[in-house]
Amino acid sequence: MSALSVRGLGKRFGETTVLDGVSFSVEPGRVTSVIGPSGSGKSTLLRILTGELDPDAGSFEVDGAPVRNAQRPFAFMPQRDALLPWRRVLDNAALGLEMAGVPRRQARRRASELFDTFGIGGTERLWPRQLSGGMRQRVALLRTVVQERTMLLLDEPFGALDAITREQLQRWLLGIWERHRWSMLLITHDIREAVRLSDEVLVLSAKPARIIGRVRVDRAIPRGDGFVLDPEARRLEHELLKLLARAAPGPGATMMG
Template identity: 60%
Template sequence: MTLLEVRGVGKRFADQVVLEDVSFDVDDGEIVAIIGASGSGKSTLLSLLTGALHPDSGEIRFAGAPLPQRRRPFAYMPQRDALLPWRRVVENAAIGLEVQGVSRREARRRARELLEPFGLAGTEFRYPRQLSGGMRQRVSFLRAVVQEQPILLLDEPFGALDAITRDDLQRWLLEMWRDSGWTIVCITHDIREAVRLADRVLVLPRTPGALAGEVAVSREIPRATGMLTDPRVPPLEAELHALLRSAG
């Protein structure tokens, strides 16, 4: 089932056009990655989905209906973990629910139940400064997931991490996704990460206009493990490199 539809969306700031005629779909249970050069409008697109910005043209639909202005069906994970330094792990994880009006006690109960599957058991009362970068990202991801929204929006979720931690968290995310069936839209600048995580990779052009292209990634490729040696991966990465170059 198609869950999200973006149709001819455009956005400008004063005389500067940032996005124009962007269209794509996201199916239920699918991971879609969006890549593009710096300045191609990736973050602006996420802001349009979350409601932080409103499109100047086009339409965004969810489950066949216009996207509601309130209670949007997205949980957002920013590029930086943005954990509040004065709040402990479970308190940081629960803050999204509290903003939605869930009681503090209930929000923290829900967050506490997910600590173990997120690899955070025993960290409930730690402050962000007491966590590694990878652990902080897990808390940030938990904060998004516990809201139980239909679609997760990830903004370069692992871009600030070292290579080993990034590899571990990519593998962990894929394992969690297989068990949960989440629908995910992920912004990334890393072609290899896009191929590893996504069912489809969309390419935004540098000059505003329709998508420069789309590359499908077979689910037969063992993405959690063994991907680096799979002979089907380099041609996909090469195709995306070519699309990015042709897109300016």
């Protein structure tokens, strides 16, 4: 049974078809990435999964059960950390639990238990402005995973960081994933990040978006310091570049989420 199964999703905005029959699945305990040209519909896909938008066609299931409008068994991490500046770090980390109805004291206790695991122990009483960009992203991911949902949806979680910090957090996320084996759907524009973090990479075409390629990534590829020099990783990146070249919109194509 798939952790997430998406079947024939379609979405139109006026006369523009953004998603056209998008189907894929995420296996339990695996990481699937979605890449595609700018404006190909990656954000639209996530907005449907999180309930912000309704699809015009298709459906999706989590653990074999249809997802209704009022049910969203996902934990979602947006592009920006979205930490509230008037809440201390621990209160930010507990926010998702509080919004789910967990009493504040219990939510704070559950979040605080993960601070050392996420490498942010000692920051609980700080304000978000006192943290580096990388530390803020760790808090945001903790806030996401502490909700203990079936699926994690990550929308370019490291896209706003500098290259060195992004590479450090990719390695850190891999280490955390090895211990917890979450099921994750990752939206990214970074081919190297997709190969490094994923078990499978899906390539969306330009609008109307369809999946035009699926690339499996062998977990035997070193994901640590040897990753950049591994020939298989380079081969997969080259394969994805070729698929993206095919996916790119033609001259005059319109670009939207």
